[in-house]
Each structure stands twice: as structure tokens, then as C-alpha cells.
Amino acid sequence: MSDAGSGAEGAPLSLAGEVATGITCPRCGGAIWNDHGEKTLAFHCRIGHRFSPGAMLAEHATKHHETLDSAIRYTAEAAALKRLFAAWARTRGHSLAAARLAEEADVLESTAHELERVAGTALSPPAWSGP
């Protein structure tokens, strides 16, 4: 690997021994570089957030969990909002719009439940393979 520049397609960007990871900083969302290529694991982003291997794993996992929770919450809220609009439409005599909004709320509720199920699985560790 060369010391500078982006190599051929698929090759990691590298700058003076630093390798772009394709992972984003859990604090600012910027690109993360591995400080020493394949020799050690130590990470930093463009604006100077620095992570030991353990800190990177922990902070990235926290962000991951927060993002999944946020997706579930927004989906559930979207369903509730459409239920609210459906009720409002019914009071205005707009039965077609009310029915459609209720259908869309049903889909969102199912999606929220499915996201909860998937997130529960995604956040559960695999079983130990050893004793």
C-alpha cells in the first residue's frame, strides 16, 4: 500500500500510514481513519475525535442502539400521527381519507413491531460456541 492517495477502485484511502475505514465517527459522523493501518487499531476523525479500540467499539455500539431505537420510535410516532389524522378526517366527514390514513397507520404499526423484533435480534449476542 502506498503512503498517500487513493489507490485503485476498492483500495482503501491512505495518508501517511493512516487508512480510511469506511466507518463514521460516533460523535460527529465524519470519516474515521485507522491511525496505523493494519499494525494497530487506533482511530480518529477529521476534527480530532480519537478512540482506542475499546472506545470505538463501545461508542459505536451506543450510537447503533440509539439509531435503532430512534427508527422504532419515529415509526411508532408516524403511526400514531396517522391515527390522529384519521380521526380528524372522520370528524370532518372525509371517510375516504380517514380510511386510507388508518390503513397507512396499520402498516406503520406493523413495521414498528417488526423493527422492534429485528432490533431485539440484532442487539442480542450470538450464543457461545464454546463451553
Add this chain to the structure above:
Amino acid sequence: MVGPVTDVLLVEDHAQLRALLAEFLQLLGCTVYAVSNGGEALERVRSKAPDLILLDLAMPVMDGRQFTVTARREQLLSDVPIVLMSASPEGPDVGFEIRANAFLSKPFTLDQLAAMVERFGRPDGQR
């Protein structure tokens, strides 16, 4: 926030969908003129330009493309935003060709429609 005076010309040949979309637009506070083809839409824009046109692509009598070409030739549209609606995979290309401002792929959710009205509708006292 959509003002209560956004005039929307809704051009859709499917009667039930037209009724549904018209109801929802009214809930958003829009004044809706609903017609079933491009010919009727032309008559409407010749008498009064709306603030926003929601235009189906495939319709009998005059489709969305023909409507737009004719209306532009007659200089009826000036800066009226057009949102093209279609289930056709060619819909986005047609939207680009007729210089539609946005494209809604059918079937769409009502929040997607609300987003278009928010984006292109007339705020209170504007335009």
C-alpha cells in the same frame, strides 16, 4: 405551513383515487379543483391558474404529457409547479421531459403528498 388558500388543480382519471386525494388536500386546507383528464385541466388553467398542479400521467382524452405540452405552448403555466404522479417506470423520465417540478411514484402515502404541498403550496399571503 400550508395556507388555507392554496389552489390545487388535481388531474386524475381514477375516480376513487381522485376523491381520496381531494379529501386529503381539503384536510390540509387547500382549495381543490379536481378534474379527470388533461382536456378538463386545460379548460381550468385557461380560466384561472392554480398554485399547484397534481398531474396524473396516463389518462384518457388527454394525458399528462399532452396537457403539459399544450399548456406550456399556450403559456398558461408560467411558474405553476407541477407534481407528476405515475406508477409507470418511465414516469420519472417523463417528468424530466415535461419539466415537472417533482414526481410522486404511485402508490404513494398521504404524507408524501403532504410533503409536496408543503414544498410547492402557497404559504399564507405569498405568491
